Amino acid sequence: MGVTVLQQYPVPENKTGTHVIELLTKRILALGATQQGQFLVDCESYLSHPQMGTTKTVHILHNSEQPASVFSILESGTKNIHVIADGLFDLLMMKLSHQYTSKKQTKIESKGPRFELGDFCVKLGSVTMNQNFKGILIEIEYRPCVMANAVWSLLREFLQGLLGPAVPVQPPQHLLSKMNEIYTPIDTIYQYLEHFSAYRKVTGMRNS
Amino acid sequence: MNQTINVEQLNSALTSLRTLRSSVSHVFETLSNGLRADHGEDGKDKFLMELQELLNNVNINLRELDQTVNSLPIPTAPFNLGTTTYLSQETTQDRQALYTQLVNSYKWTDKIHEYSSFAHTLLSQNSLKRSYINSGSTKRRGKMQSNHNVAPVQVDNVINNIDRSYSDMKITISRPFASNAVVQINLSHVLKAVVAFKGLLMEWVMVKGYGETLDLWTESRHHVFRKVTENAHAAMLHFYSPTLPELAVRSFMTWLHSYVNLFSEHCKRCGCHLHHTSLLPPAWRDFRTLEPFHDECKQ
Numbered sequence: 001m002g003v004t005v006l007q008q009y010p011v012p013e014n015k016t017g018t019h020v021i022e023l024l025t026k027r028i029l030a031l032g033a034t035q036q037g038q039f040l041v042d043c044e045s046y047l048s049h050p051q052m053g054t055t056k057t058v059h060i061l062h063n064s065e066q067p068a069s070v071f072s073i074l075e076s077g078t079k080n081i082h083v084i085a086d087g088l089f090d091l092l093m094m095k096l097s098h099q100y101t102s103k104k105q106t107k108i109e110s111k112g113p114r115f116e117l118g119d120f121c122v123k124l125g126s127v128t129m130n131q132n133f134k135g136i137l138i139e140i141e142y143r144p145c146v147m148a149n150a151v152w153s154l155l156r157e158f159l160q161g162l163l164g165p166a167v168p169v170q171p172p173q174h175l176l177s178k179m180n181e182i183y184t185p186i187d188t189i190y191q192y193l194e195h196f197s198a199y200r201k202v203t204g205m206r207n208s
Numbered sequence: 209m210n211q212t213i214n215v216e217q218l219n220s221a222l223t224s225l226r227t228l229r230s231s232v233s234h235v236f237e238t239l240s241n242g243l244r245a246d247h248g249e250d251g252k253d254k255f256l257m258e259l260q261e262l263l264n265n266v267n268i269n270l271r272e273l274d275q276t277v278n279s280l281p282i283p284t285a286p287f288n289l290g291t292t293t294y295l296s297q298e299t300t301q302d303r304q305a306l307y308t309q310l311v312n313s314y315k316w317t318d319k320i321h322e323y324s325s326f327a328h329t330l331l332s333q334n335s336l337k338r339s340y341i342n343s344g345s346t347k348r349r350g351k352m353q354s355n356h357n358v359a360p361v362q363v364d365n366v367i368n369n370i371d372r373s374y375s376d377m378k379i380t381i382s383r384p385f386a387s388n389a390v391v392q393i394n395l396s397h398v399l400k401a402v403v404a405f406k407g408l409l410m411e412w413v414m415v416k417g418y419g420e421t422l423d424l425w426t427e428s429r430h431h432v433f434r435k436v437t438e439n440a441h442a443a444m445l446h447f448y449s450p451t452l453p454e455l456a457v458r459s460f461m462t463w464l465h466s467y468v469n470l471f472s473e474h475c476k477r478c479g480c481h482l483h484h485t486s487l488l489p490p491a492w493r494d495f496r497t498l499e500p501f502h503d504e505c506k507q
Contacts, residue, residue, distance in 0.1 A: 001419065031487075032487075117487060118431050118486070118487035118488065119430050119431050119432055119487070119488075120487065142471075143417075143430060144417045144428075144430040144432050144433060144471075145398070145417075145418075145471045146397055146418050146419060147397045147398075147471075149472075150397075150398070150469070150471045150472045151471040151472070153472065153474075153481060154471055154472070154481040154482065154489060157480060157481045157482055158481075158482060158487075161482075182397060182418075
């Protein structure tokens, strides 16, 4: 598991999402990448029942890169608590359905092609919420390195080369606090949750 | 006239080479067969005697070969075809094929001449000698021989001293293969390496990523660490010095330690992190200045 950066890619107003994905696919194939299947990251959020005191939100995420794991993040005010469990956790959430109710209309996912390019792994995801296209998220993983602060400027160079100078590249908010720690799969999940929450807040397409 | 003598000498040299080969293979054959029934009661001594005799034979044959080879004149220029060129004008049907064969073998000897002269210059320049054949007086040789066979305590001392001088490089010693040390190096959170020692001489290096399992033979799954392994082999040979093995190990470790900024430092020549074709970070470190370069930029 190497350091991963999740980057929102703006979709121009007169273009469709599929068009932009095709454009990026062409660009990355021209760099010499090979396509290695598809990927999918999805997120479903549950609200606790008002009778249990203050309402809390639990986000359940799956990542095709870690197919045997279920990631859950509990929002409790200032701090987020995460639990990584195996696939049975989904069934447990169903059992808890009268304590935690699912917000079905906010089920959001990012899916698309997955590419390998040298030691990089690039995923071009189209984000959809309830079958509505919301935007494009690009995931870049540099697999040999596990420390974000060591590899950040290398990753920025790669991202800038791939996305062009028009896209500003900043370290993700979540990564900033973890620059000196060993990168783990849950850090990718936090980055997805950050972006998914931003997508949910806007109606229509997100471009910033 | 001169050429006929040449051929005779060459012939005798080839014959002595053949005898040497057969005597050497005889030694190995006897060795692999081990003790036989006809060695009788005190078979061990007889076997050793027989072996001694065979080795003496090898020695004699080797000396013969040496003599014949020394008397051979060194060809200075490519061979001249001489009168054989007239073969092309041969009119008899069944001899016309000879000319093409002649030309082919001429090309072949020409190539051998070229390659061997290249090899000769390369080998005479190159200091990467892993044997002691040309290494000076017998007195020194006796001393150097011992570097293959150093007491484990001494090896431990040398390596532990190096370990203590770096805070971000952890070195652990294990001895899975009898007395020879296998050293595992953890360099910060960047890489892991395993170095096999023979006495105080480094024999093998394998570099891998932080999260990978370490063993001596399987390569890393990341391109960048495969490149670093390749370069580490070059460094191991570069620093190799049988007379000062401790210095060699220390220099190699200093060099390896410079990889602590493998991902964060950019290439000193092109100023980029990633090389535009290989997409690798600067995986080469200069032997003296320890500055990072891409493989493609280092020249």
